[in-house]
Amino acid sequence: MNKFDVIVVGMGPTALLAAAACAERGLSVVVISPAPDQRWNQRYADFTSEINDTPLEASVLASWPAVEFVSASGAVAHLSEAYSLIDTARLASDLRSRAERAGVQVKRGVVRGADPRSAGGMTVYGDGLSVDGAVVIDATGFQPALVKRPAPTAYQTALGWRIETPGAPYNPGAMRFMDLRDAGAPPTFLYAMPHADGTWFVEETSLVATNAPNFDALADRLRARLERDGVVVTRVLETERCRIPMDTPIPDLDQPVVGFGAAGSMIHPSTGYLVTRAARTAPKVADAIVAGLAAGAPRAATRDAWRAIWPVGGRITRTLQQFGARALLSMPADELSTFFERFFALPPDRWRTWMRADADPADVAATMWTLFGTLDLHTRWQVVRATAPNRPSANEPVPQ
Numbered sequence: 496m497n498k499f500d501v502i503v504v505g506m507g508p509t510a511l512l513a514a515a516a517c518a519e520r521g522l523s524v525v526v527i528s529p530a531p532d533q534r535w536n537q538r539y540a541d542f543t544s545e546i547n548d549t550p551l552e553a554s555v556l557a558s559w560p561a562v563e564f565v566s567a568s569g570a571v572a573h574l575s576e577a578y579s580l581i582d583t584a585r586l587a588s589d590l591r592s593r594a595e596r597a598g599v600q601v602k603r604g605v606v607r608g609a610d611p612r613s614a615g616g617m618t619v620y621g622d623g624l625s626v627d628g629a630v631v632i633d634a635t636g637f638q639p640a641l642v643k644r645p646a647p648t649a650y651q652t653a654l655g656w657r658i659e660t661p662g663a664p665y666n667p668g669a670m671r672f673m674d675l676r677d678a679g680a681p682p683t684f685l686y687a688m689p690h691a692d693g694t695w696f697v698e699e700t701s702l703v704a705t706n707a708p709n710f711d712a713l714a715d716r717l718r719a720r721l722e723r724d725g726v727v728v729t730r731v732l733e734t735e736r737c738r739i740p741m742d743t744p745i746p747d748l749d750q751p752v753v754g755f756g757a758a759g760s761m762i763h764p765s766t767g768y769l770v771t772r773a774a775r776t777a778p779k780v781a782d783a784i785v786a787g788l789a790a791g792a793p794r795a796a797t798r799d800a801w802r803a804i805w806p807v808g809g810r811i812t813r814t815l816q817q818f819g820a821r822a823l824l825s826m827p828a829d830e831l832s833t834f835f836e837r838f839f840a841l842p843p844d845r846w847r848t849w850m851r852a853d854a855d856p857a858d859v860a861a862t863m864w865t866l867f868g869t870l871d872l873h874t875r876w877q878v879v880r881a882t883a884p885n886r887p888s889a890n891e892p893v894p895q
């Protein structure tokens with residue numbers, strides 16, 4: 496007899512979203528974490544329309560009515576799509592309270608492994624820990640404790656500071672989403688958020704690269720950029736360091752532990768967004784587990800939970816988005832700028848579809864096709880070269 500219907504390993508945002516969704520459907524759920532009260536350090540943000548109608552909505556700290564894209568030449572595109580920043584401490588507290596209200600139990604421990612039980616279900620074990628459950632969800636982040644998958648090779652890196660600065664260094668009425676002036680090699684861009692208290696969050700980001708700059712290099716670039724823009728930094732109040740594996744393949748969906756969140760490779764392969772997708776997907780995973788367990792089949796529940804995360808359409812979307820990410824990997828700064836100029840000139844529905852990791856594959860394909868049609872011959876060639884299975888060498892001339 497399994498002690499729990501569901502064991503969730505990890506206690507980050509995606510673990511709590513999955514745990515609460517299962518418990519709210521009447522399943523007995525335990526969450527295992529080495530430090531259940533640990534402070535979360537990331538700043539989570541996304542387009543407001545992605546956050547709305549999810550459990551993240553109540554934790555929004557600040558919103559901006561528009562985002563700006565600044566090309567390498569300094570041309571500013573003002574995009575009327577609202578963007579929101581989540582209050583991380585509030586999110587942690589909201590998600591923990593929701594899980595507690597739903598009856599989720601919490602166990603302290605570091606999970607080291609999981610073995611199938613002959614009676615069905617799994618035993619999860621760690622130092623002094625042994626818990627039986629019908630279904631196990633691994634939500635332990637980028638280096639999963641239990642889920643098996645190939646190692647990533649491409650990363651997003653970013654170094655951000657919340658700064659005190661006199662005046663407003665950039666447009667205080669918008670969130671500067673991507674500023675590609677002085678992008679360097681490999682290219683990095685500025686992401687800047689004004690806050691209501693007059694402070695600014697400024698971050699230097701390498702979107703996706705196999706040779707992503709390290710934090711010292713990003714800090715040097717950010718410092719030089721702020722100096723060039725005449726931004727006086729009176730004080731650095733917080734520092735954020737971000738290193739996200741971007742090309743994690745979809746794991747084998749027949750393995751006996753379900754991967755959720757970063758552990759389930761759910762990160763968008765060219766933007767790094769995850770939490771809104773996890774919020775939308777958690778109820779689907781919970782429904783699949785409820786149905787499987789009602790039929791008395793823990794293994795089927797596990798298999799169907801994997802497929803709720805990665806349905807056929809989702810796997811096609813992922814393939815298309817990985818194709819796009821590979822194109823970005825190879826682009827020098829000027830091409831990246833041209834690429835994004837064309838991208839943000841698309842109708843907002845189109846470019847926002849691309850940024851949604853679980854978008855409909857037909858919509859993603861339509862966006863890619865439309866974008867490809869707007870690119871000049873040189874950039875099209877670069878895209879084809881970067882994504883072709885038998886890649887032409889970088890020295891081969893562009894066909895005329």
Ligand SMILES: Cc1cc2nc3c(=O)[nH]c(=O)nc-3n(C[C@H](O)[C@H](O)[C@H](O)COP(=O)(O)OP(=O)(O)OC[C@H]3O[C@@H](n4cnc5c(N)ncnc54)[C@H](O)[C@@H]3O)c2cc1C
Nearest residue numbers: 505506507509539540606635636640737756757768769770
């Ligand atoms: C700096 C930064 C900023 C980001 N910003 C955004 C953003 O703005 N928007 C967005 O959508 N995404 C963002 N992401 C990407 C992604 O949303 C986050 O990484 C997110 O925290 C991943 O959530 P998770 O629950 O999958 O994993 P994590 O948040 O990494 O949580 C993993 C949990 O597992 C626990 N754990 C690990 N190993 C074990 C073990 N062996 N046994 C038991 N427990 C274990 C950890 O203690 C932790 O509780 C950001 C990532 C980073 C690094």
